[in-house]
Amino acid sequence: MLHIVTKRNRELYRDEMADLFRIRKTVFVDDLGWQLPVTNGLEIDRYDDDRAVYGLAFDAAGRVTMGARYRPTDDHAMLTDVFPHAVDPRFGPVTGPEVWEITRGMCLESGRQPHNLMRRAIQALAPIEYALAHGVRWLIAFAEVRLVPLAIAMGWRVELLGEPTPFGEGVGIAFRIEVSEDAVRQIREEFGLPTPCYVELAPRPGDARDVHSRAAEMAHRVPGLAASLPRATAGWSATCCCAGRGARGWTLAPWRGCGGMPARPRRQWNPRCGPEAGGKRWRSAPGRA
Amino acid sequence: MSAPAIRERNFNGECTIPDPSGVVELMPAGVAPSSFVRPDPKPVLPGALLLTAPDIAALTDRLAETLAHEGVGGHLCVRLADGSETPLFGDRPALFAKRRSAQVRRIAGGLGQREELQLLVEAPATPLTRAAEARLEGYAQLYLARAALLREKANDIATGCPLSLRQRVLLGRMLAGHPLARTADALGISVAAARSHLDDALPALGVATRAEAVAKAARCGWLIVSLPSSGL
Numbered sequence: 001m002l003h004i005v006t007k008r009n010r011e012l013y014r015d016e017m018a019d020l021f022r023i024r025k026t027v028f029v030d031d032l033g034w035q036l037p038v039t040n041g042l043e044i045d046r047y048d049d050d051r052a053v054y055g056l057a058f059d060a061a062g063r064v065t066m067g068a069r070y071r072p073t074d075d076h077a078m079l080t081d082v083f084p085h086a087v088d089p090r091f092g093p094v095t096g097p098e099v100w101e102i103t104r105g106m107c108l109e110s111g112r113q114p115h116n117l118m119r120r121a122i123q124a125l126a127p128i129e130y131a132l133a134h135g136v137r138w139l140i141a142f143a144e145v146r147l148v149p150l151a152i153a154m155g156w157r158v159e160l161l162g163e164p165t166p167f168g169e170g171v172g173i174a175f176r177i178e179v180s181e182d183a184v185r186q187i188r189e190e191f192g193l194p195t196p197c198y199v200e201l202a203p204r205p206g207d208a209r210d211v212h213s214r215a216a217e218m219a220h221r222v223p224g225l226a227a228s229l230p231r232a233t234a235g236w237s238a239t240c241c242c243a244g245r246g247a248r249g250w251t252l253a254p255w256r257g258c259g260g261m262p263a264r265p266r267r268q269w270n271p272r273c274g275p276e277a278g279g280k281r282w283r284s285a286p287g288r289a
Numbered sequence: 290m291s292a293p294a295i296r297e298r299n300f301n302g303e304c305t306i307p308d309p310s311g312v313v314e315l316m317p318a319g320v321a322p323s324s325f326v327r328p329d330p331k332p333v334l335p336g337a338l339l340l341t342a343p344d345i346a347a348l349t350d351r352l353a354e355t356l357a358h359e360g361v362g363g364h365l366c367v368r369l370a371d372g373s374e375t376p377l378f379g380d381r382p383a384l385f386a387k388r389r390s391a392q393v394r395r396i397a398g399g400l401g402q403r404e405e406l407q408l409l410v411e412a413p414a415t416p417l418t419r420a421a422e423a424r425l426e427g428y429a430q431l432y433l434a435r436a437a438l439l440r441e442k443a444n445d446i447a448t449g450c451p452l453s454l455r456q457r458v459l460l461g462r463m464l465a466g467h468p469l470a471r472t473a474d475a476l477g478i479s480v481a482a483a484r485s486h487l488d489d490a491l492p493a494l495g496v497a498t499r500a501e502a503v504a505k506a507a508r509c510g511w512l513i514v515s516l517p518s519s520g521l
Contacts, residue, residue: 088332088334090331090332091331091332112474114470114471114474117470117474121470145399145426145427145430145431146399146400146430147399147400148430148431148434149340149399149400149430149431149434149435149481150399150400152340152434152481153479153480153481154480155480155484158340159337160334160336160337160340162334163334163335163336163424163427164336164423164424164426164427164428164430165420165423165427166419166420166422166423171423171426171427171430173336173427189463189468189469190468190469190470190480190484191468191469191470191480192467192468192470192471
């Protein structure tokens, strides 16, 4: 299950968004060495504005494990602002009212169990499903070439927009992804995903529960969605956040490690307390308020 | 009198097509040429050709053509396993014997592949520009991904009907409600390879959609749901 974060509900995700920007800094700046603006340890750029939409997944401790930014392109886009040379001019304009851009994608989850695959497939489906619901026909992206076959394997219908191009320390390529009912249906069927595969929480005055508790409660109302919730783990360890896991990012590049970033969970999964007990599936982790 | 002709402006500019009926100008007099020119067609990029190569031979040809544009003379795909290398396919098998020399460059495969493939290419006579290096690296990644998928697909079993064993299993389990990803995993192939198997099944059955393929295979008794050798 992915959480959709927009301007409307961003206040609910204040801690999670800070976590996202901190992890982005670790992934893209510290590890990949990209020259990106960093403010107070957070990697935030000009595209992180009110129009940006984020698809985030969390582990059982409430930490961001997958994330990507989707944004309309009718004003500007990273692909055409930063990598215009990567697009073959014969394609004509690649941005517009029916085109969104997907950037800063990263995946810290791995594993070959059906549950792992399902969660990663949801990260691929959610932007298409969400964009389709907003009248979008294409998503554009610029990613390291090595990630393109992975994206195709996850069901994205990719159309290359140019030749491989050097950027930073890697080789990237511009492409666009078809957004259509047929594309959504195919990914959903191939990976056995629920409808919808994401939750978009609305601000609810007076509701003191955190976003994870609310999302877990909602997930149990949607057939199949609860199966994509993060799996409970016994407590948490102060080891590297990606220990043993292959992390990847896009607009982007494969993540070769997180540089030893310690895990900092805020909550623990409480397996003995389900929605029937008021949705208190989360409890504070030791040492955290 | 010279041969009559129809003159038509096409995507590549002016072309002349012989026509015995007489000279016909398709562009009306007084119309500015710019208002008559059709937009450029969508370009077919070398990367897209690599990603859609239907078989190993086509993949080899397409990479050879792409590399020739970059001044690279030949290539060979090799497989790494258990500390040894096996030559697989390419247009320059002799590279295998020279693989440890400075005449050969080695490009490692991408992420998420079930077997480790590498591409050996003949080192260019003159240093490549940064942009050309990026194209070489990028096309190699797309080539290796497609090569891995085609190798997965090649390891299939023909049966007594137009469908292969995997196609029958994939369609059968689709009817039984199993996600493609789970069936692919049980068969030991990637989701991309499974998807490609299904895509190939459509023309084999003369249908347009997967649902029609399931229906036709079901009518003919070709569906397989259980395959004990794969644990299904």
